Amino acid sequence: MTCFRIDESGYTGFDLLNADQRFQGASAIAIDDDEAARLIKEHFPRIQATELKYRALSRRTSNHSRLLGLMRDLMSDFDCVTYVADKRFMLTLMFVDYSVEPYYYVRGIDFYENGQNYAMASMLHIAGPTLLGIEEFAALMDTFQRAMKEKSPQSLQKLVEAARATNWSELPEVLGPLAQYADIDCLSAIATPGVSTDIAIVILISLITRMEVMADGAYQVEHDQSKNLSTYHDLLQRYIDHDEEVEFRATEITSLRFPLKLTEVTQVDSKSSPAVQLADIMIGAAIEAANNLTGLRPGGLDPEYLMPLYREDQFIHMIPSIDFEEQRRFRSGSQNGEAIEYLASNLFGKKR
Incomplete structure (x- = not known):
């Protein structure tokens, strides 16, 4: 064998x-x-x-x-x-998966279709420091990482505050769920036991x-x-x-x-x-x-x-790419959203 x-x-x-x-x-x-x-x-x-x-x-x-x-x-x-x-890009990708995607998921939007999550994470990783503020973006990623580890109400609140401290209105489709709404679905996803x-x-x-x-x-x-x-x-x-x-x-x-x-x-x-x-x-x-x-x-x-x-x-x-057309072609027909749903229900014993 x-x-x-x-x-x-x-x-x-x-x-x-x-x-x-x-x-x-x-x-x-x-x-x-x-x-x-x-x-x-x-x-x-x-x-x-x-x-x-x-x-x-x-x-x-x-x-x-x-x-x-x-x-x-x-x-x-x-x-x-x-x-x-x-x-660091993987952390940005996770930020999109946990701090952004759940907001769109409950609204019926497949965030993984054709690699949209990858494109958003690439844009955030590359342009985030310039648009959101260098120190503010760094603090946001550090606070997100800590929230994913600690999962306490205090760490989640600090994450919301870190998002609001950025120039989030420059990227409202990315930062809005946390900074504007403190979205409960996103915060619950981050607080899920076992994810890190x-x-x-x-x-x-x-x-x-x-x-x-x-x-x-x-x-x-x-x-x-x-x-x-x-x-x-x-x-x-x-x-x-x-x-x-x-x-x-x-x-x-x-x-x-x-x-x-x-x-x-x-x-x-x-x-x-x-x-x-x-x-x-x-x-x-x-x-x-x-x-x-x-x-x-x-x-x-x-x-x-x-x-x-x-x-x-x-x-x-796994590195960021702003060749969005090439990435769309490469990830066309992606079923990552369906895979995540299936794995959550059948291998991890929980539903979204």
């Missing part, structure tokens, strides 16, 4: 405003440990470390050509995918949608030992166990179909798994490239040599 090995990087829990780790992501690759060990020995024949770690290898420029060669082999010879998300700004499950499910396409039949996933996978193990098991036949389109290249081909998710010690170590190499390179391309942190592999190695279907990124 096919087994995808997964590793991740950039996890900071609920804190998506962490200044030191702007990006979060994960990579999955279908490779067994014997083949992985062979590739490691081929590209790094003199390696003495007990575990291959991207961060340690990339510090030495003498390793860069070897890392690029390894990445080229992995992406040309094995089924794999990498997902990278700008955490932790995006680990979002990343894992995004990888699963691609693995479902790559796998010819039933497959398994092995993941490095981590607290966040343990946190979401029960939820992932619900996805695996759900046997009703249903499918929802997300984008031009992704959909969520049940029952999944995925049969099991387990954790392993990366020190004993060369295959998981290669997943670490893949996500480490992608996160480093994101930091390089955005000017946040120089050094490491040159993105100009790394990025052309990816095929279009091997790299998923």
Whole structure:
């Protein structure tokens, strides 16, 4: 049975405003440990470390050509995918999903149709600081994150006050539900037990949608030992166990179909798994490239040599885009609203 090995990087829990780790992501690759060990020995024949770690290898420029060669082999010879998300944009997207969408939902408007939520979040993320005030927008995002974590009446009231402190009339369709109306449906959505700004499950499910396409039949996933996978193990098991036949389109290249081909998710010690170590190499390179391309942190592999190695279907990124026509085409026919309703009712045990 096919087994995808997964590793991740950039996890900071609920804190998506962490200044030191702007990006979060994960990579999955279908490779067994014997083949992985062979590739490691081929590209790094003199390696003495007990575990291959991207961060340690990339510090030495003498390793860069070897890392690029390894990445080229992995992406040309094995089924794999990498997902990278700008955490601050993900927070803005969540703000739209929880602080704006419920207001429109009760009025019969499908906010997810053709990716409207993504377009609004992109506009808010890019233009928000200018239109709403730089400090005010930053305070709004911080207050929203705290409200999602604390869920107290006080934190919700502070969120409303933060929205009103912005130049919200510049974007009334976005900020109006909170600033003008203190909308109860939005505040109730934020206060829902169990929902948070932790995006680990979002990343894992995004990888699963691609693995479902790559796998010819039933497959398994092995993941490095981590607290966040343990946190979401029960939820992932619900996805695996759900046997009703249903499918929802997300984008031009992704959909969520049940029952999944995925049969099991387990954790392993990366020190004993060369295959998981290669997943670490893949996500480490992608996160480093994101930091390089955005000017946040120089050094490491040159993105100009790394990025052309990816095929279009091997790299998923969640970043803002103001090419609204292209995004509308890419997300045309999106059934995310229906998927959210279905999952809430059938896997999470609650209705909106």
